[in-house]
Amino acid sequence: MEGLLVSLYVFVLAIFVGFEVISKVPQMLHTPLMSGSNAISGITIVGAVVVAGRVESPVSTVLAVVAVAFAMINVVGGFMVTDRMLQMFKARGDTSK
């Protein structure tokens, strides 16, 4: 139970850190913020990898592999697409026309 309490502390404090850090993002970057934070929520990959590494039952393995794949889509897709968006934000238009 003590472990749970510590985790609860961590959880609540991290939410406050999140509020502090993120409330300053300008409207212009809201979409990259969403897709970027979205990629971070793919951290579930950590849990998925652990359960996929256990050898228990076929059902469990199937669930775990799908979980790894889902989380990885979230992670790779999220970070890549955020990067693609962010590289478009330029202070001056520099099309060579």
Place this chain on the structure above:
Amino acid sequence: MNESAGGILDVVVGLAYLVAASLFIVGLKRLSSPRTARRGNLLGAIGMLIAIVATLLNQEIVSFTWIVAGILIGSAIGLWLAKNVKMTSMPQMVALLNGFGGGASQLVAGDEYLRYAAGTISPSLDVQTTIMLSVIIGAITFSGSIIAFAKLQEWVSGKTVVLPGQRFWAFAMFMVMLGIGGWLVIQPADMTLYIALNAIALVMGIFFVMPIGGADMPVVISLLNSYSGLAAAMTGFVLKNNGLIISGALVGASGIILTKIMCDAMNRSLPNVLFGAFAGKTMGGGGPAASAEGKTYRSVGPQDAALLLAYARKVIFVPGYGLAVSQAQHQVREIGEMLQARGIDVSYAIHPVAGRMPGHMNVLLAEANVPYPQLIEMDQINQDFEHTDVAVVIGANDVVNPAARHDKSSPIYGMPILDVDKARTVVVLKRSMATGFAGIDNELFYDEKTRMLFGDARKSLLAVIQELKNV
């Protein structure tokens, strides 16, 4: 000896998660300026890589075969999606990625549940509770995001869809879900009930997003974003992993902030958005729009529109969802550049809820190479409209409806809007006189200084470009 080596490894892995979580925080902080944002995102990705590599050192892992298979499949799909998605489809993309994150959390919790149900280990009360929370939040995120994706992709109607007995069933399901979840915490070994819990939570997600109309999508996507983070945090509780808890909490907080900003930008409370204040009016079809009959509007051709622009000193473009639909962002930028070459002051006014997700218009215009200092937020640009010769409204409707300022009977009364009507002349690009997503008539279109340029936005703008070349 062996044991102490394992202990040291655990510490190393734990520290690696701490480093990853710190990198996420620094990365998110850097996302607050366009100059540092790209590096911030990279820091986040590095943090994720560290977390994954550290996890592979976990002592519980016996076989790597399935892990590698899952990672390869997921990475390939993620890569393909990220490379190929169009910028106009970004809301769908974000919704879909959200769904995968939520689904993954649901499945991880499910896998843990199977282990306990098999009876090899007896779960503690808190683990059992967080498993149920993970399943519920993860499943709602998954199915809700898939529905949001389908709506944005127009696979299902983007309008408000009210299912029969919506509220009653949603409430009933919610109570049953809590009941089953609670029961399973005490009596975990009931597989049938567990499957039922998953199914009900998935249906809940569908019920939760189906009634929400297109214009309210920014709120829902932000909320689902928050849920996907909370689901990950719950998974962290299940696995007793503080790294997961921190990261999930950060995303949860980020989603909550965006949800609040979006609600404020529409002057509506979250319950009001979710339980559909517009619902009745949208479905009616006739309703307020009927009052439009008898009023006159003035239409304009591309040639006159080009003349208006060419002889202005200050022009503000006001993009809305219609810009995304007709993919007209490049034409807008081209006109903007042509006007600037004539010495005209050009800027873009961005309403926080324009489009289908937070920041949608900024991404589109950035893609078209509009320099970001020209993209101006509502609060900063509103005072400029009265010194503006021409305001060009492209596919925006409710966010420029003056009724929000003075008509107390209007459903959007009190919503902050762009004061387009204060400009000397307003050109509105629109397909027809049909009402916007909220189903509300817009008095701006009947204002005597407003000129309606009918047609697909992209085609209209192309015609204006041609005319501008001759002016």
